[in-house]
Amino acid sequence: MTILQAVILGVVQGLTEFLPISSSGHLVLFQRYFGLEESVLTFDVLLHLGTLVAVFAVFWKDIVSMIKKPWQRLTLLIIIATIPTGLMGLGLKDFFEKLFESGRTLGIEFIATGFIIWFADRSTAKLKNIDQISHFDAAFVGFMQGIAILPAISRSGLTIAGSLFRGINREAAARFSFLVSIPAIAGAAVLDLKDIIGQGLPAGQPLPFIVGPIVAAISGYWAINYMMKLLREGSMKGFAYYVWALGLMVIGLQLAGKF
Numbered sequence: 001m002t003i004l005q006a007v008i009l010g011v012v013q014g015l016t017e018f019l020p021i022s023s024s025g026h027l028v029l030f031q032r033y034f035g036l037e038e039s040v041l042t043f044d045v046l047l048h049l050g051t052l053v054a055v056f057a058v059f060w061k062d063i064v065s066m067i068k069k070p071w072q073r074l075t076l077l078i079i080i081a082t083i084p085t086g087l088m089g090l091g092l093k094d095f096f097e098k099l100f101e102s103g104r105t106l107g108i109e110f111i112a113t114g115f116i117i118w119f120a121d122r123s124t125a126k127l128k129n130i131d132q133i134s135h136f137d138a139a140f141v142g143f144m145q146g147i148a149i150l151p152a153i154s155r156s157g158l159t160i161a162g163s164l165f166r167g168i169n170r171e172a173a174a175r176f177s178f179l180v181s182i183p184a185i186a187g188a189a190v191l192d193l194k195d196i197i198g199q200g201l202p203a204g205q206p207l208p209f210i211v212g213p214i215v216a217a218i219s220g221y222w223a224i225n226y227m228m229k230l231l232r233e234g235s236m237k238g239f240a241y242y243v244w245a246l247g248l249m250v251i252g253l254q255l256a257g258k259f
Contacts, residue, residue: 001043005034006208007215013047014054014219018178018227020117020157020239021246023051025106028151029250032259043209045189050213052185054220055178062179073131077176080135081142082183088146089188096149107254109152110247114240117154120161121236130172137166141176145184152247155181156227157239170231178224 012030016023027047031040056063066075089096128137144162148155156177163173230236253259 001034001036001205001208003208003211005036006043006212009034009043010047010050010212010215011219013212014051014216014221015223016154017048017051017181017216017220018054018156018223020113020154020160020227020236021243022110022113022148022152022154022157023048025110025152025154028106041192043212045192046209046213047216048185049189050216051220052182053213053217054224055182055185057217057221058224059175059179062175063182074179077133077135077138078180078183080138081145081176081180082187084139084142085146085149085180085184086187088143089149089191092149093191096151104254105150106152107247107249107251109150110243110250113152113154113157114243114247116161117157117236117243118240120157120164121240123164123167127167127169128172129169130176133163133166133168133172133176137163137168138176138180140166141180145180152243154243155184157236160227160231160236171228174228174231178227 009027009030012026013023016026027044036043062074066072066078069075141159141162144158145155147153148158159177159180160173163176164170168176250259
């Protein structure tokens with residue numbers, strides 16, 4: 001892996017982790033385009049940890065508050081949301097890994113992501129702020145996050161959509177989506193820890209593995225703030241058009257035997 005490739009993958013991960021277009025799906029596409037195979041899992045986990053730094057940077061006040069008062073309502077909601085995500089991740093880990101390796105469902109999943117965010121964006125209910133999220137709301141968002149373990153299903157897209165479907169207002173939906181990503185990203189890294197230790201880093205090539213996560217953190221920080229502003233003032237439909245076009249392109253390449 002070259003430093004330029006690491007920078008590109010860092011930008012891709014940082015942007016697509018929080019924009020509703022699927023980070024994992026984009027990483028699969030770019031890594032295959034670059035022909036990368038060695039230590040891909042290690043690099044992916046480091047990129048995700050970079051985006052985790054971005055979440056901490058944006059929401060540090062919420063995080064400090066939860067550390068100081070760990071039994072507050074927001075902490076409980078995040079725990080409740082994490083339970084279905086964790087159960088799905090553990091129970092279906094082998095199944096999800098096979099889909100990542102094959103890439104055969106990427107196109108369909110990109111298109112499905114587009115439909116979900118399209119219908120979520122049409123939601124006009126603005127009933128609940130973050131203090132009014134119920135336990136069932138949190139569990140539903142966590143279930144949606146669990147589905148997003150699929151390669152080209154957007155985690156941020158589905159968690160924001162799940163919140164909007166449950167009548168949570170758009171700004172609170174974005175905030176809650178990004179906060180529930182903290183245990184999801186950290187938990188995925190822990191699950192992959194054994195494989196990462198076995199895989200390690202390529203000899204004499206540490207710099208890309210340092211640069212990539214830093215770039216992911218910076219681009220992720222921008223993407224979070226952009227999405228917060230977009231959900232207050234704009235529409236997510238443009239992202240639906242993008243993933244629909246991308247999904248059709250991937251399906252076309254698959255039918256042509258080039259992917």
